Structures are given as structure tokens and as C-alpha cells.
Amino acid sequence: MNQIDKYIQAATRDNTRKSYRSAIEHYETVWGGFLPATADGIASYLAHYAPTLAISTLKLRLAAIAAWHNDQGFPDPTKLPHVKKVLKGIAELHPVVQKQAKPIQIDQLAHLVNSFDGFIKNGSSKEALQSIRDKALLLIGFWRAFRSDELARLCVEHIQAEAGKGMEIFVPRSKGDHSRLGRRYKAPALQQLCPVEAYLDWVNVAQLQIGPIFRSINRWGQISEEALHPASIIGIIKQCCTRADIDGANLFSSHSLRRGFATWANAQGWDAKSLMEYVGWKDVKSAMRYIEVADPFSQQLLANGQPTKIGSD
Template sequence: MSKSVNDYIHAATRDNTRKSYRSAIEHYESTWGGFLPATADSIARYLAEHAENLSINTLRQRLAALSAWHREQGFADPTKAPHVKKVLKGISQLHPKREKRAKPLGIKEIAAIVEYIDAQMLSVNNPEQRRLVRDKAILLIGFWRAFRSDELANLLAEHIDVFPGEGMTFFLASTKGDRSGRGVEYRAPALKELCPVEAYQAWIHIAHITEGPVFRKINRWGHIGEDALHPTSIIGIIRALCEHSGIENSSEYSSHSLRRGFANWANDQRWNVKELMAYVGWKDFHSAMRYLDSPDPFHKEKIELGLQGDKGLEHP
């Protein structure tokens, strides 16, 4: 059956973006009582009334949703009005909030979780074993490819190629950083330990997956469904793995913990920023820096060395 124009328009927007935009529009209309199409004044009042209980990033997302609605319906975009921009800037000045970042999941934690999974697979029944094999593949592919939870959820078996002993390639038709809409190909290596390729092959073998979503729902009886895991479910899986493996503060981890964990591991291995950006898919330097934790965050070592050098100077 041929696709309609609406089908292609629908496909042009990522599912997560579409859901968040729909939620934002519902909040503006149903919860706050706004009318669409909106005026710049009503948008400004909406921002002002939620300035204290919503983060600046959430407000920006609400503006993006309202902007998209007006453009798609053929109306002038009220969110671009100068005084709307000034209100948003004023909110960021009067209600500054520190950005909350996921705790990085480092290579030691990854190894501990894999050790836990491998030990459990020796003693549990078949239904639980399937879940453990799936979760191990999620963990190792997510870490070594620095994937977000939605990228893991969107992986399709027919878009993955395995090269035994070498590595594997992933093609994602839609990702957050792919503004061109052409899709992006990623690569991951076959490794002697903590191998993402082996973990993937073990999962698709036990799940008999040849096409469709790679990471799928599993019910309590161990039956593997047809639908992909929701991205939020992947966050829950990672937190549960951390908790069961004895890693402290498991609630502080998320799928971004894999991304940050890999970025910090690569940084510790002295990858230069350009290499890291190309591997992960970051388009600008500031995006990369948000994920990296400096080994000397207070620059203590450099300053101490500088002070030692100063002591060697002769003063008149």
C-alpha cells in the first residue's frame, strides 16, 4: 500500500519529539486554559506564570512545541516575538537552576554489572535468562556506542551488520543529532572482554530476532513481544541492574549515564575531543564538554605546579 502525504509528514518528526510536543500543547490548552492560535502576549503570560515551577529547559521545550504547532497550521509564530524572548531571558536570570546531569556509569561499574549478569545466568530459569541476555546487550551496546535510550529503543535488526572478529555497524534512520534526516551509521568494535558484538549475537540468537526492533518487551512468563522497549523502560532497566549489582545510588543513573560514562572513559584514555565528537556524533564542542568530567575539576594540580614555579623566581 502506498504512503500518503500525511504518512510522510508524520515520519518526518521523531516519535519522542511528537509525544513531548503533544504533551506541551495539551498543557498550554487544557491545563493552563490558553487558546490556539496564540498571541505573543498570551505566550508571555504563560511563561511568566510557570517561571517558578518549571525549569528553563522545560519552558524552552514548551515554546518549541507551540512554535511548531503554529508553523504547521500556517499561522505566524508568536514565540519569536521580541518580548517573549525577553521574558524567557528574564526567567533564566531571576530563577537560575543548575542543570541536573546523570551520574556517569564507568567501566568498573559496567564490569561489575556484567559479572552479576553472568553469575545470575548460571542459576536462573529460562524466562529470566532471556531478560538477562537482553539487558546485557543493552548495557554493552549502550556504553560502547554512547547511545541514548531512544536510540537503543529504535535499533532495528535489519539495520545492523555484524563482522565476526571485527565489529558491527548500526544504521539509525532518526536520531536527535541528525538534523539532515538522512540517517546515521555507527560502528562498534568486537572486544576481548565486555564485548558488545558477542552480547548482541547472544540476544538475537536466544530471541530469534531477524528483523524489527532489537530490544523488545518481555513479559513475566518470559515471552518476547513484537514491540520495542519504551526509552523510559531502558532507564528503569539500567537502574535495576545497578541496584542488583550492589552499585550505590542506583536512582541517580539513567541511559545518559552510559553516554557520560563512555565519554569519560575515552577522555581518560586520552582520546582527543575531535575523535570523541566524531565517534559519539556531537556536532559542537560545547555538547561534548557537557558530558566530560575533568580528572582535576578544580585545576588544583596545575595551580600547585604554578605556585611551585613562582617560588623559584627571584624577587627584587
């Protein structure tokens, strides 16, 4: 591979390449489509799988087909009006309610930290090591509202932390950083549930000086050289919630930390602009999707669950 090919490959994430390869294989092998494709062929493909595949999956398949045509120098048929109308019609006739991760509330976060501290004190050496790592993972993830891919990319050389003063975190790239410039974040030093202390404890115990912060730990308690995969962070969060006996552990995901912080900040009276700047959202609509607000009629409900009379008939 020459230098140009190396940079071209680096421009696309590994997960994206794998997803695109899978999508092209599905179109050609499973569906029996031909490449280069026509607008009619793609429209037929969309119509066939509309009842069984989510609109987000169909859009991913279209993105893969578009990328293939662009890479091979062919006109992109997915941008033609015929294909766009079919996709719009599918969205109208097959609406999907978007699933949202259950937010981790601040009291649940405190319960998780107590669980970690218990394993650190009384668990096996492996359980203690995992708990120190997971404590740092969840506290940094919550207070900085990081996604799982951002947590997986954190590196020791990109963080400056000092006990009692806070930490500065540089994230080289993230979902919304289309220009690939990276962004610096600050995390607070707190009296309780402190992400700075948790981070320093983990780095010291794991003796990390360079490279990924959050790494896998094998059955013998050995720490990997490689970063955790973003998908595995979801499993870690579910497992931590299960071990801490938190109800609905299977409903949590990596977005639970992001939603949990947004919900907490909203309850503390943060205005939308401050929250957007802190987390990195570009528009209010994105922020509102992550905030779980209280039921506006909750104060009108009786203890027996029957609604009171609101106004006159």
C-alpha cells in the same frame, strides 16, 4: 489518511506530538489561554509559570504553541521580541543547574557483566533471558555511546556482526541527524566486555531475524514483537545497577552509558576531535558536558582529607 498526510505525520516523532498536544492543552485548559495567541498572552503565561516550571519546560511549551500557529497558517507570536525578552529574563532570574547522569565507569561495567553472567548461569529461565538481553544492551550502549532512543531503534537487518571481527551498525535517525540520512557506526570485538559477542548471544537465544533488537520480556519469559520504549531503558539500567549492588543506582540513566564512555575515552588520552567523530558530537561544548574529569587538585590532598599548601602565600 492519504499518502501526503501519512508522510507529514511521519515527519514528527510520536513523542513530540504527544508532548505538543499536552502543552497546547495546558495553555488552553489549565491556563485558560486563547489560540491564536498574542505576544502579551504568551508573555503572561510565561511569567505566571516561571517560578514553578523549568526553563526547558517553558521552551517546550513555546515550541508547541509555535507549531500550532504554523500548522494553522497563523503568524507565530513566540518569535516576537517581547516574548523572547521575557524568556531571557526568566532564564536570568530563575537559573537552573542542569542535572547530569552519573557515568558508568569501566569497572562498574565489568561488575554489571559479572552480575549478568551469574544470572545467566544460575538464574531462572526468565532471569537468564533478561540478563542476556541487558548485557548486550549495556555493552553496545557503552562502547557506542548510544542514547536510549538510538538503542530502541536498532534493528537486526541494520547490523552486520561477526565474532572476533566487530560489527557495523546503521542507525536510521537520531537526535542530531536533522537531515534524516542515518549514520553507520562500527563497534569493536574485544577480549573482555565484548559488545559483538553479547549481541550475537542475544540474537541467537531470542531467535531474532528481523525487527527491533531490544524488546520487552513478559513475566512468562515471552519476547515482545515491539521495541523497548526509550524511557523503559532508563528503568532497565537502574534495575541492573540495583541487582549488581552498585552504589547510587538511582543516579544512573541511559546517558550514564554515553557519559561513561566519554569519561573512559578521555582517561585513555583520546583527543577531542577523535571523541567527537566517534560519538557524533558537532561541537566541543557538547562533548565536554559528557566528560567527568578527575579533580585537578586531588594529588594535593592529604590522606586525612586536609589540603596541602600549594605555593606561597
